[in-house]
Amino acid sequence: MKHLTLWHTNDVHSHLEHWPRIFNFLKEKRTAADKENQSALFFDIGDFLDRVHPLTEGTNGLANTDLLNQLPYDAVTFGNNEGTTLAHEDLDKLYEHAAFPVVCCNFYANKECTKQPDWVKSIVYKEVEQVKIAIIGATAPFREYYEAMGWGVEEPISAIKKQIAGLDANTDVVILLSHLGLPTDERIALELPEIDIILGGHTHHLLENGKIEGNALLAAAGRWGEHVGKVTIELDENNQIISKKAVTFATEKLPIPPNETAEIQAFFDKGREKLSEKVVAIPGKLAHNWFDDSEIAHILNEAVCEWTGAETFVMNAGIFMTDFKAGIVTEFDIHQMLPHPLNAIALTMSGEELEILIDGIYRKKAELQDIPLRGFGFRGEYFGTVLMDRAGFDAENQVALFDNKPIDKTREYRIATHDTFVFAPFFPIVKQIKRKEVYTPELLRDILKWKLKKMYGQEEDK
Incomplete structure (x- = not known):
């Protein structure tokens, strides 16, 4: 039997008062997985940044990317706070030094939706324990905003269907990083049974123990970094999924890292200095x-x-x-x-x-x-x-x-x-x-x- 663990965050919105605990917790999980040769992947589902925080404002979000790099995450998608609140040139630079792929299948560099930016991939593949995992991303289609800024955005479900149709024949597990909201996730689960796991966000929904919809397990960790999500998948020797379960952890109950208060204050002070x-x-x-x-x-x-x-x-x-x-x-x-x-x-x-x-x-x-x-x-x-x-x-x-x-x-x-x-x-x-x-x-x-x-x-x- 094979085991795969997915750790996920969503809609942190630059609530950096929660980041020291989240980072400390996830870093320990990554270190332990590496040490014990376990299979663990880490994802963020978008709206990690929010210009409400001085550090995000003062660095045009680059400080947020630096925080994601510290773990680092294995893949992220982005939300409307990355996509519609940053100027075109700032979004273009946001992931310039990212240590992870940015996955989004319905976002384009032009209004005609014919070319994706260099920093976006529609789909990425990961292989762990000889299990081939397809990771697709999608973001909420705020068309009026994106087109006003020179971007293009496609209706997400049709864009996801194209990726499903083009999956590698030997794909074992399909994961969707969805910054689309719970109602859309539920619809996708019913329309696309090929998807095994939907890690969600955008509507700030907390699925404490996940939700089965059709063939998919839906998981989401609420809002503002108040929770961290975990999905565990068991597969047989033929890479067929036997079970999938979700659980969430309240950030306030996570271990308190040393210098937490000083680190939180430093985020704010650095932002104030930049401004x-x-x-x-x-x-x-x-x-x-x-x-x-x-x-x-x-x-x-x-x-x-x-x-x-x-x-x-x-x-x-x-x-x-x-x-x-x-x-x-x-x-x-x-x-x-x-x-x-x-x-x-x-x-x-x-x-x-x-x-x-x-x-x-x-x-x-x-x-x-x-x-x-x-x-x-x-x-x-x-x-x-x-x-x-x-x-x-x-x-x-x-x-x-x-x-x-x-x-x-x-x-x-x-x-x-x-x-x-x-x-x-x-x-x-x-x-x-x-x-x-x-x-x-x-x-x-x-x-x-x-x-x-x-x-x-x-x-x-x-």
Whole structure:
């Protein structure tokens, strides 16, 4: 009988406070496997990085690749945080010195999806104990974002089917590294019985003991590095799978490595040092307020409207995480105020659609402001009040207003917002609007920085 062990992480999102324990634990497992000549493979399923952390921001994710190299992993795929929040040139460099293959079968170097980047492989093969293992990767197809940045992305299931059709004839085990989410993984398992193991991510699902769907064992380790996953496979002498099981380990219960606290602090301090460059000097404090309007919100509204040509900017006040003190404002200060990997998005909408949006905002804003929210690009604590300059609501007559007048149903409006309003379920009308223009690679903090430089005498071109 043969035994194969797979260790996997997913959606760490630069929660580097968990990395010392994860690394220490996995390094011990790799060392023990090597020493005892056991078969063990190590995989990350994407969104290992997140620009919310200063070290990731300050190194454009290269520090995260260095951490993966330390183990090293045997293969990784990447998620939307690698793929859509880094500039094209930064993603191109992200894995330049990787000690592992990057596997993704539905990602391309051009919008036409005819050529893959040099740093991506659609499939890789590993052989252990004379067992041939095919490893396929796939990432969530955020087409609007990828195409805006000059990349291409294919519908993942059809791309995976192509890889399955072209498998080497003597392949024994097929593993999918899937940054696609649990519902898609379940569908893939039913449509493609050739796949034996699906290591998942993207939807932050935790499958503590895995899940059998069709012929496949689905495994996933939740979010933020809070768990590490393990899959064990037993095969007979003919390389036929006899059993496959999954289990997860809570990171908080893993052995505490020496100097853990110092290492976590060092990650943060190194990031702060990388972001120490002065941006501007401001004459007075710019304070944030999660539950009301603020001067910094007005500045960001103006900035995004100028950047996108929009008439107003719909945002939640919870995006502002700190104040700016009077005096020098650094890259680090701007990052700490707006740590979220959020893009500006311009919506071209009809008067009727705008009316529905404003009506929804005024009906829901009170209940939304205290909601704790993580995800959808938002990295704050509370959603905060919804801010939409120039919009109003006549409560007596139940009429949405723009510039204190009823909405003109005969014209179109160009309204800006950010990713959270598109992907969170609060205002369905935003997702339904077909004409969306995503502004990449700049994040909201980059647009704010550009505006501050304009305001305080260091203007630069867009």
